[in-house]
Amino acid sequence: MAFLDVLMLGFSEAFTPTNLLFCFIGALLGTLIGVLPGIGPTATVAILLPVTFFLPPLGALIMLAGIFYGAQYGGSTTAILVNLPGEASAVVTAIDGYQMARKGRAGAALAIAALGSFFAGTVATIGLAVAGPTLSSFALSFGPAEYVALCIFGLLAATILAHGSVVKAIGMVCLGLVLGMVGIDVNSGATRLTFGSTELYDGIDFVVIAVGLFGVAEIASNLEFKEARGVLQSTIGRLWPTRQEFKESWAAVLRGTAVGTILGVLPGGGATLSAFSAYSVEKKISKTPEKFGHGAIAGVAGPEAANNAGAQSSFIPLLTLGIPSNSIMAMMLGAMTIHGITPGPSVIQNQPELFWGLVASMWLGNAMLLVINLPLIGIWVRLLKVPYRLLYPAILLFCCIGVYSVNNRGFDVALVILFGILGYVLRKAKCEAGPLLLGFVLGPLLETNLRRALLLSQGDPLVFVERPISAVLLLITAGMLLTLILPAIRKGRKEAFEASED
Amino acid sequence: MKNSCLKLALAAVALTATVSAAYADWPNDRPIQMIVAFAPGGSTDVMARAIEPFLEKELGADIVIENRPGASGEIAYTALSKAKADGYTFSYINTPGFLSMQVQRKLGYDPKSIKPIARIVDDPTAIVVPAASEIKTLKDFVEAAKANPGAVSYGSSGVGTDDHLAIILLGSATGATFTHIPFNGAGETRTAVLGAQVTGGGLNISEFAGNDTSGLRMIAHFGTERSPQLPDVPTAKESGFDVEMTSERGVAAPRDVPDDITQKFSDAMKRVLDDPEFQKQAQQLALPLAYLSGPDWEAQMPTRLERFQKIWNETPWVQ
Numbered sequence: 001m002a003f004l005d006v007l008m009l010g011f012s013e014a015f016t017p018t019n020l021l022f023c024f025i026g027a028l029l030g031t032l033i034g035v036l037p038g039i040g041p042t043a044t045v046a047i048l049l050p051v052t053f054f055l056p057p058l059g060a061l062i063m064l065a066g067i068f069y070g071a072q073y074g075g076s077t078t079a080i081l082v083n084l085p086g087e088a089s090a091v092v093t094a095i096d097g098y099q100m101a102r103k104g105r106a107g108a109a110l111a112i113a114a115l116g117s118f119f120a121g122t123v124a125t126i127g128l129a130v131a132g133p134t135l136s137s138f139a140l141s142f143g144p145a146e147y148v149a150l151c152i153f154g155l156l157a158a159t160i161l162a163h164g165s166v167v168k169a170i171g172m173v174c175l176g177l178v179l180g181m182v183g184i185d186v187n188s189g190a191t192r193l194t195f196g197s198t199e200l201y202d203g204i205d206f207v208v209i210a211v212g213l214f215g216v217a218e219i220a221s222n223l224e225f226k227e228a229r230g231v232l233q234s235t236i237g238r239l240w241p242t243r244q245e246f247k248e249s250w251a252a253v254l255r256g257t258a259v260g261t262i263l264g265v266l267p268g269g270g271a272t273l274s275a276f277s278a279y280s281v282e283k284k285i286s287k288t289p290e291k292f293g294h295g296a297i298a299g300v301a302g303p304e305a306a307n308n309a310g311a312q313s314s315f316i317p318l319l320t321l322g323i324p325s326n327s328i329m330a331m332m333l334g335a336m337t338i339h340g341i342t343p344g345p346s347v348i349q350n351q352p353e354l355f356w357g358l359v360a361s362m363w364l365g366n367a368m369l370l371v372i373n374l375p376l377i378g379i380w381v382r383l384l385k386v387p388y389r390l391l392y393p394a395i396l397l398f399c400c401i402g403v404y405s406v407n408n409r410g411f412d413v414a415l416v417i418l419f420g421i422l423g424y425v426l427r428k429a430k431c432e433a434g435p436l437l438l439g440f441v442l443g444p445l446l447e448t449n450l451r452r453a454l455l456l457s458q459g460d461p462l463v464f465v466e467r468p469i470s471a472v473l474l475l476i477t478a479g480m481l482l483t484l485i486l487p488a489i490r491k492g493r494k495e496a497f498e499a500s501e502d
Numbered sequence: 503m504k505n506s507c508l509k510l511a512l513a514a515v516a517l518t519a520t521v522s523a524a525y526a527d528w529p530n531d532r533p534i535q536m537i538v539a540f541a542p543g544g545s546t547d548v549m550a551r552a553i554e555p556f557l558e559k560e561l562g563a564d565i566v567i568e569n570r571p572g573a574s575g576e577i578a579y580t581a582l583s584k585a586k587a588d589g590y591t592f593s594y595i596n597t598p599g600f601l602s603m604q605v606q607r608k609l610g611y612d613p614k615s616i617k618p619i620a621r622i623v624d625d626p627t628a629i630v631v632p633a634a635s636e637i638k639t640l641k642d643f644v645e646a647a648k649a650n651p652g653a654v655s656y657g658s659s660g661v662g663t664d665d666h667l668a669i670i671l672l673g674s675a676t677g678a679t680f681t682h683i684p685f686n687g688a689g690e691t692r693t694a695v696l697g698a699q700v701t702g703g704g705l706n707i708s709e710f711a712g713n714d715t716s717g718l719r720m721i722a723h724f725g726t727e728r729s730p731q732l733p734d735v736p737t738a739k740e741s742g743f744d745v746e747m748t749s750e751r752g753v754a755a756p757r758d759v760p761d762d763i764t765q766k767f768s769d770a771m772k773r774v775l776d777d778p779e780f781q782k783q784a785q786q787l788a789l790p791l792a793y794l795s796g797p798d799w800e801a802q803m804p805t806r807l808e809r810f811q812k813i814w815n816e817t818p819w820v821q
Contacts, residue, residue: 042542042543043542045542046542046543046547046551046567046569049542049548049551050551050554050555053552053555053783140693140696140697141697142697143694143697143699144699184573184574184661186660186661186684186685186686187661187684188661188820189606189660189661189662189684189819189820190820198572198573198576198577198580198610199572199577201572201573201574201576201577202571202572202573321696321714321717322713322714323689323692323693323696324543324689328543330542330543330544330689331542331543333543333713334543334547334548334551337548337712337713337786337787338548338551338552338783338786338787339786340786342712342713342714343713343714344713344714344716347714407569407570407571407572408568408569408570409570409577448686452683455655455681455683456655456681456683456699456700458652458653458681
């Protein structure tokens with residue numbers, strides 16, 4: 001009953017007119033910046049931070065949090081409509097979502113994405129309220145060895161991500177790993193693959209690669225055809241998902257929510273990892289895996305639920321331990337400290353109205369997002385009717401502004417062009433960018449943690465099997481590899497032959 | 503996006519305004535750009551954004567914060583050294599990074615082209631262990647490392663940072679061997695110490711006291727004297743180890759900015775630091791405020807630089 005009491009306290013705080021207004025402003029702003037490719041929530045929160053000094057603490061936090069999860073809703077919109085993931089977690093949404101849009105099911109994909117996100121947000125909020133403190137101590141036991149096991153699991157899953165040749169998928173993962181190595185080596189401080197350029201010291205930004213490989217390459221390959229083909233040609237069709245589509249999605253949403261809530265708690269890479277994992281899970285257990293990559297609705301529902309659940313549950317380590325799991329959480333931490341709030345176990349005890357008010361506002365914010373987004377679907381989809389000659393320059397312009405604003409430098413925009421060309425060449429070679437991005441994200445994580453784990457164990461590799469969590473993860477990976485290896489190679493070869501024939 | 507629009511506007515103004523006219527009205531003909539060399543949300547960034555409204559009031563000018571993260575600050579410092587010396591571009595600079603990078607690699611800019619104009623904080627480096635750890639003092643920490651060389655691990659916020667240099671100094675002062683584990687920033691270090699993944703870790707006083715400290719224990723810090731934020735924590739010197747290490751943050755401008763402008767800016771910054779309203783915020787962020795005028799701050803740098811050069815000659819921290 002104590003749980004209900006505090007939740008009541010939270011809602012009574014969140015339901016005041018001012019806080020409702022802040023919640024709405026945050027959610028709306030988040031949706032807008034999410035829709036504009038490249039303009040990320042981190043930059044928005046940074047710009048608004050000084051403004052929040054003059055707001056009441058709870059209102060400020062409610063608004064900033066709203067921007068973050070609002071962007072998760074908005075981000076999937078461009079991924080589905082124009083194949084342009086604005087952030088890491090929307091990459092997998094683009095794979096099947098964009099194919100749905102091409103088949104005239106953009107409305108259904110957007111609706112499922114919004115409904116799935118809402119459901120996941122609700123569950124993750126309840127998770128935060130009920131199990132927050134317990135989950136965060138689980139997250140703390142995740143050391144370097146556990147991360148190594150998780151990354152190996154993730155990289156194996158990358159081969160499932162592709163729907164073409166397994167060999168090409170492995171090649172793409174390796175290319176991603178190499179790209180992920182660019183920059184200053186965390187352990188030795190030596191520079192790698194920077195070719196003497198200071199701009200590359202911190203590696204290549206994820207947004208640069210995603211916008212180049214997906215956005216620019218998509219536009220380039222569409223330019224090959226007259227205006228008759230591509231998105232434009234697709235009829236918009238029914239906006240609401242069909243009964244069959246609902247049937248195919250609800251279980252995927254449930255699984256995505258579970259994956260996202262658990263992985264989102266982990267410090268570092270939570271939301272992205274959850275979206276990728278959810279996609280792999282869906283494809284693995286699907287009765288019709290061949291549909292994936294060609295517009296399978298479960299491939300939109302699962303990852304969308306997962307990334308929103310992950311975004312929400314990444315508040316758990318922040319609010320219960322004071323550990324920010326990504327740069328936005330770091331901004332939130334900054335905002336809290338400026339208001340004299342020290343995130344950590346003491347907040348729940350000393351300022352329960354603040355903690356529970358924020359939790360309750362997240363649920364309200366998710367409900368508002370649903371209300372904002374569902375009617376907007378019709379408008380977004382109509383964007384597809386804009387002729388290419390207007391739509392493409394506009395998308396490219398927003399991409400450039402967005403990429404520039406990440407680090408405020410023109411160098412990144414030049415890199416986007418390079419990656420655009422690479423992406424176009426890869427498409428021609430029938431290589432997919434999804435596995436490349438997963439390699440790019442997981443590679444550095446795997447490398448630094450592998451080296452950390454071995455440094456800590458003083459070179460003893462047994463550390464990976466001695467620690468229970470990592471041993472279990474490695475066991476699952478080994479099992480997956482065994483069940484996968486024979487059929488996957490057979491299937492992969494078959495598909496590779498098919499690909500070389502056409 | 504806001505930044506880029508502003509930059510366009512700035513560029514347009516810069517093209518039309520003549521240099522002599524620009525000085526006369528300082529600081530009122532356009533917004534002052536303050537570069538932060540690190541990503542949004544980091545401790546330098548949060549401090550910069552806390553100062554912004556107060557400094558705007560003192561100067562009577564608009565301030566725009568621009569994050570130019572990358573290469574431990576080198577990208578921002580290069581931009582600063584190339585900026586017009588008209589008093590409209592400033593950057594936050596951090597030591598030891600600003601100094602240690604001069605020792606460890608060839609830089610894309612001349613450090614002499616940057617003029618420090620005000621120090622804001624002087625933040626001692628400290629060693630933190632999990633609350634449940636048996637290590638209670640700095641002496642325990644060193645003894646444990648001596649008894650079992652390599653078994654005591656120490657997390658730092660990166661290669662060449664103040665935390666890293668502190669453990670190198672401690673190692674060479676005592677002959678003990680620590681296993682250095684570099685992380686990406688103080689947040690990751692804190693997490694690793696909380697989860698007892700490492701024996702101990704290096705955090706600055708503000709990074710420790712500005713956050714929730716439950717689950718952590720600070721055994722000693724490397725400041726010259728006890729810190730008002732944490733009066734109970736002994737310094738390394740008191741514990742019998744002659745090691746000093748702090749991280750300073752302040753503001754710098756291109757070398758050729760006229761002295762009267764930098765003087766006015768420095769004075770305005772001093773007034774901000776003396777403002778009780780600002781001090782309240784600084785206390786919440788646990789910022790160890792320590793104003794120094796530009797010339798005084800710059801005068802200290804050669805000694806520090808020499809010390810880093812000496813460490814580098816003995817144990818180069820970058821292979």
